[in-house]
Amino acid sequence: MISNFLKQVTEIVLRKRKELGITQEMIARHLNMSTGFISNVESYKKHYNLNHINQLAILFQCSPKDLIPDQPVKD
Numbered sequence: 001m002i003s004n005f006l007k008q009v010t011e012i013v014l015r016k017r018k019e020l021g022i023t024q025e026m027i028a029r030h031l032n033m034s035t036g037f038i039s040n041v042e043s044y045k046k047h048y049n050l051n052h053i054n055q056l057a058i059l060f061q062c063s064p065k066d067l068i069p070d071q072p073v074k075d
Contacts, residue, residue, distance in 0.1 A: 001013055005073040006047040012067050013053075016060050030059045 002010075004045075017027065024038040031052055040046040048056070050064075057064040 001045055003073075003075065004075050005069065007044055008069045008073055009048060009053070009067065010041055010044060011054060012069070013048065016056075016062070016067065018059060022059065027056070030051050031055055 024035050026040070027033075028035045028038050037046060041048060053064050053067050056067060060067075061065075
C-alpha cells in the first residue's frame with residue numbers, strides 16, 4: 001500500500017507533467033524506465049524514489065522541493 005505522502009508526490013508530479021505538456025513516454029525516456037512503470041506510478045501501484053525526483057526536477061527545470069508536499073502528510 002502506498003502512503004499518503006507518496007500519493008501527494010505523484011499528484012504533484014502528474015500536475016506538473018501536464019502543465020508542461022510532458023508525456024509519460026518523455027518521462028520514461030528521461031528516467032530510463034518503461035512507460036509501464038510511469039503508468040503504474042500514476043495509478044499508485046508504484047512510486048518514484050528520490051533519484052527519480054531529482055531527475056524529474058531536471059526535466060521540469062525546477063527544484064526537487066517543488067515536487068514534494070510543503071507540509072508533513074499524515075497516513
